[in-house]
Amino acid sequence: MNARPLNLLRHPRRVHALAAGARPAVLGAWLVGVLLGGVWGWSQQVQMDRLLDQRVQLQAQSSALREQQARQTAAQEKAQLQSKWGQRAQSWRAQRQHLMELHAALMTQAAETGLRVERWQGDGRQLVLQAWLPRADHVPVVLSGLSRSWATAWTLQSMGDRAGSGVDVVLQASWPAGIRDDGRRKP
Amino acid sequence: MQWIRRMGGLVAWRQQRASAWGALLGQQDILVAALSVQQTGSFRVVVFEHLHASSALVHLSEREEDWVQTLRTLGKPLPKRWRTMALAVSEERCRQGVLVWDGPLDTRRLEAEVQLEAAAAWGVAPAEVGFDYRLQEAPPADGLRVQWASCLSEQLLQWQQHARRAGWRLPVVEPELQAAQRAAVYLRGADLQHWAQSPQDWQFARGPERSLAEVDWLALQSGPMWKPLVACGAALGALL
Numbered sequence: 001m002n003a004r005p006l007n008l009l010r011h012p013r014r015v016h017a018l019a020a021g022a023r024p025a026v027l028g029a030w031l032v033g034v035l036l037g038g039v040w041g042w043s044q045q046v047q048m049d050r051l052l053d054q055r056v057q058l059q060a061q062s063s064a065l066r067e068q069q070a071r072q073t074a075a076q077e078k079a080q081l082q083s084k085w086g087q088r089a090q091s092w093r094a095q096r097q098h099l100m101e102l103h104a105a106l107m108t109q110a111a112e113t114g115l116r117v118e119r120w121q122g123d124g125r126q127l128v129l130q131a132w133l134p135r136a137d138h139v140p141v142v143l144s145g146l147s148r149s150w151a152t153a154w155t156l157q158s159m160g161d162r163a164g165s166g167v168d169v170v171l172q173a174s175w176p177a178g179i180r181d182d183g184r185r186k187p
Numbered sequence: 188m189q190w191i192r193r194m195g196g197l198v199a200w201r202q203q204r205a206s207a208w209g210a211l212l213g214q215q216d217i218l219v220a221a222l223s224v225q226q227t228g229s230f231r232v233v234v235f236e237h238l239h240a241s242s243a244l245v246h247l248s249e250r251e252e253d254w255v256q257t258l259r260t261l262g263k264p265l266p267k268r269w270r271t272m273a274l275a276v277s278e279e280r281c282r283q284g285v286l287v288w289d290g291p292l293d294t295r296r297l298e299a300e301v302q303l304e305a306a307a308a309w310g311v312a313p314a315e316v317g318f319d320y321r322l323q324e325a326p327p328a329d330g331l332r333v334q335w336a337s338c339l340s341e342q343l344l345q346w347q348q349h350a351r352r353a354g355w356r357l358p359v360v361e362p363e364l365q366a367a368q369r370a371a372v373y374l375r376g377a378d379l380q381h382w383a384q385s386p387q388d389w390q391f392a393r394g395p396e397r398s399l400a401e402v403d404w405l406a407l408q409s410g411p412m413w414k415p416l417v418a419c420g421a422a423l424g425a426l427l
Contacts, residue, residue: 005369005424006319008281008338008360009347012302 098150098176102127105149112145113138118168122175128157129171136167143171151176206233208272208355209421211363211414212346214279215240217254218418219261219272222391222426229375230391230426232419236261251349258353273359273421274346275366282308282337283362285323289330297333305337317343317360336362359424363417370420371402373427379403386415391423 109115115138119130133139139156146154150173157170206223221234238257240250262270286304288297301320306313318337343360350357373391376382379402383389407413 003324004321005359006321006334006336006361006365007358008276008317008319008336008362009343009358010319011298011317012314013298 095175101149102146105146109142109145113142114166115142124175126172126174129154129173131169131171132162132166133169134166136161139167139169142169146171146173204426206269207422207425208234208270209275209366209418209423209425210272211275211277211366211417211421212280213277213414215250216414217257218414219258220386220415220418220422222419222422224426225390228393230373230393230423232386232389234261235386235415235418237414251345255349255353258350258355262354267354270355271425272350272355272357273361273366273424274350274357275361275363275417275421276338277363280338280342281362283364284308284335286320286333286335287330288333292331301333301335305335308337309339311339315340336365359421361421361424366417366420366424367407367413368399368402368420369423369427370416371407372397372399373423374416379407382412384412386412386419389415389419391419393427 106115106117110117114134116132117129118132121128131142133142136159139159143154143156152174154171154173157172159170160168162168204224206221208219208221210220211218216237216239219234219236219238220232222230223233225231236257238254240253258272282305284304286301288300290296297320301318302313302316305316305318309316316337317340318335320333320335323332323334338360346360347357370391372395373393374382375390375392375396407416
């Protein structure tokens with residue numbers, strides 16, 4: 001029972017006969033297919049390598065462009081900041097100059113009219129001065145004197161008698177144009 | 188080449204089957220048997236069906252349709268990949284012979300010669316036979332002896348179509364004598380008188396239990412065990 005068993009479906013081998021007849025053509029087609037497949041695969045590999053190189057170059061260019069843009073932005077911000085600081089310093093100088101002139105005017109008025117400044121306060125828009133004068137008729141003199149040393153006019157806000165020994169006055173003036181700000185400015 | 192042998196072994200292991208189906212197609216009946224591998228390594232009959240064509244079915248096509256339905260019912264509980272069956276065909280449906288070949292061993296010429304011989308035995312054109320052949324084991328000095336068997340292609344095609352319609356694959360069609368010889372040689376039991384009468388009790392060994400010469404073929408062929416042996420032998424062919 002070691003002999004190969006018979007199987008009546010084994011012959012005729014139609015596939016074998018076909019293959020035998022068409023063997024050269026099949027082999028040729030297979031070789032052409034393998035060749036074409038190889039060429040196609042090789043071309044794909046070459047193209048992929050080229051595209052990878054291109055991608056690396058583009059990535060490098062993109063990175064350089066981004067760095068350049070970042071540097072330009074930083075330089076612009078720095079220039080804007082320097083400009084703002086310059087303007088602010090100029091404004092501070094002008095404000096200081098005005099305040100020194102006001103101080104000199106107040107010293108003059110104190111000598112001439114007996115003006116005594118008791119309190120003054122300022123914000124970003126105006127200055128308010130609380131003072132004492134020995135005589136009420138010196139108020140116009142003081143207002144005109146102060147207004148000469150200040151770019152804007154001083155005005156009388158209120159005046160009150162201090163029990164026969166002079167008057168209390170409240171004077172007000174706005175900051176001159178150019179040094180007025182929104183209140184954020186601090187020397 | 189070591190890895191090729193290892194892969195071959197792996198594939199063989201994958202293809203090791205746990206059960207197999209076989210059938211004998213007679214003129215008026217069909218016998219179906221399934222063998223299963225036991226833990227001991229031997230094979231046991233797990234299914235055996237002897238189906239007679241109903242007397243009400245006069246025409247051949249009606250009987251075949253009845254068998255298709257039966258096969259479909261048998262295969263229904265099985266997974267699709269297990270629905271493979273080897274078919275043994277009775278002597279009436281098969282022609283066999285021995286061809287003496289004294290020329291050089293040219294496979295293509297030998298195949299053509301066997302096909303012509305088989306076609307002549309059937310009295311049909313060569314294209315109308317399906318056949319197989321093998322060289323006999325001990326060739327005499329005066330030439331090669333080629334054993335052949337054949338069947339009509341039309342019938343082979345028809346059986347394959349029937350099997351396909353019933354959900355089965357039919358990769359093997361063999362003469363009944365070959366299947367019976369296989370079964371008789373591998374069947375367990377001391378001798379013919381001591382073999383179990385019922386096929387459900389049969390067990391087959393992995394190796395031959397006896398030689399062909401030890402079997403009384405005339406007694407066996409005329410007895411009731413012949414057809415069950417053929418069906419079981421067909422199934423056994425897929426397991427050995």
